[in-house]
Amino acid sequence: MTMITETAIEADPNLPIIRITRDFAATPEQLFRAHSDPALFAQWAGPNGTDTRIDHWDARAGGSWRYTAEHRGQVFAFRGCFHDVRPDRIVQTFTYENEPDSVALETLRFEDLGDGRTRLHARSLVDSFEARDGMLASGMETGVNDGYAKLERMLADGTV
Amino acid sequence: MTMITETAIEADPNLPIIRITRDFAATPEQLFRAHSDPALFAQWAGPNGTDTRIDHWDARAGGSWRYTAEHRGQVFAFRGCFHDVRPDRIVQTFTYENEPDSVALETLRFEDLGDGRTRLHARSLVDSFEARDGMLASGMETGVNDGYAKLERMLADGTV
Numbered sequence: 001m002t003m004i005t006e007t008a009i010e011a012d013p014n015l016p017i018i019r020i021t022r023d024f025a026a027t028p029e030q031l032f033r034a035h036s037d038p039a040l041f042a043q044w045a046g047p048n049g050t051d052t053r054i055d056h057w058d059a060r061a062g063g064s065w066r067y068t069a070e071h072r073g074q075v076f077a078f079r080g081c082f083h084d085v086r087p088d089r090i091v092q093t094f095t096y097e098n099e100p101d102s103v104a105l106e107t108l109r110f111e112d113l114g115d116g117r118t119r120l121h122a123r124s125l126v127d128s129f130e131a132r133d134g135m136l137a138s139g140m141e142t143g144v145n146d147g148y149a150k151l152e153r154m155l156a157d158g159t160v
Numbered sequence: 161m162t163m164i165t166e167t168a169i170e171a172d173p174n175l176p177i178i179r180i181t182r183d184f185a186a187t188p189e190q191l192f193r194a195h196s197d198p199a200l201f202a203q204w205a206g207p208n209g210t211d212t213r214i215d216h217w218d219a220r221a222g223g224s225w226r227y228t229a230e231h232r233g234q235v236f237a238f239r240g241c242f243h244d245v246r247p248d249r250i251v252q253t254f255t256y257e258n259e260p261d262s263v264a265l266e267t268l269r270f271e272d273l274g275d276g277r278t279r280l281h282a283r284s285l286v287d288s289f290e291a292r293d294g295m296l297a298s299g300m301e302t303g304v305n306d307g308y309a310k311l312e313r314m315l316a317d318g319t320v
Binding site for chain 2: 014015016017056061062063064066079080081082083084089091093095100101103105107123125127128129
């Protein structure tokens with residue numbers, strides 16, 4: 001199986017969904033930890049130069065989370081609830097607090113490829129194609145690519 | 161404005177969404193209470209003859225809920241988390257526990273029509289048209305219609 005070493009960010013043609021796919025030299029357990037442990041998540045999420053502060057984080061089905069991200073002097077706040085927290089899957093809601101009426105349903109899936117490699121499948125479902133295309137146009141690509149590059153380094157140096 | 165006294169259940173042609181619209185002789189506050197107070201919700205939800213038991217219910221942003229519904233000797237369990245609980249809007253996730261990988265994002269909106277009337281806009285967003293059409297084919301219509309008829313009686317007799 002070919003490794004997806006570049007991050008693939010795709011807009012579904014028929015559904016208001018963004019799909020992100022990325023392979024890591026990591027076990028599913030490591031990717032689960034990187035996404036569920038707040039101290040680890042804060043170290044890699046977002047574009048380079050982001051200072052992520054966890055306000056609240058209760059990673060269990062029925063728990064909730066909130067964090068702020070400071071980047072180039074601006075502070076952005078995000079929040080949501082955890083619907084599912086399983087070793088192979090995290091399902092959560094996601095809102096950028098400046099747009100409180102917009103809610104995405106996010107699903108993270110950790111697919112074991114064997115040989116210490118895992119494919120991350122991340123999916124954001126929203127309620128309109130306009131909202132989905134707005135997310136894609138917002139510069140999310142830089143945050144996603146920078147974030148996964150940081151995560152890759154943390155996996156390589158044993159932080160995760 | 162014409163009252164929508166029959167419940168309208170509509171499949172969006174372009175999005176994996178079910179929309180339900182229904183007018184009630186009620187204030188937005190009453191409809192909010194009927195959907196957020198577990199003791200009230202348990203009295204009207206589901207088809208006639210349903211015995212709803214609240215297992216857990218914490219109606220605040222970041223809270224969660226679970227209930228079981230016994231109907232004709234069968235027990236069905238449902239659970240989710242509350243993303244938003246506002247006087248005009250409730251956003252929550254929804255899973256039928258026998259299909260644990262299926263998650264819907266539900267939005268309830270209470271639109272004040274004046275004169276003690278309120279329009280309920282309920283929306284379920286799922287991740288495929290197959291899942292959406294499966295929900296419609298599952299007999300949800302009876303549950304929705306019976307439930308709102310019970311709610312209407314509870315509004316008329318002062319229970320809500």
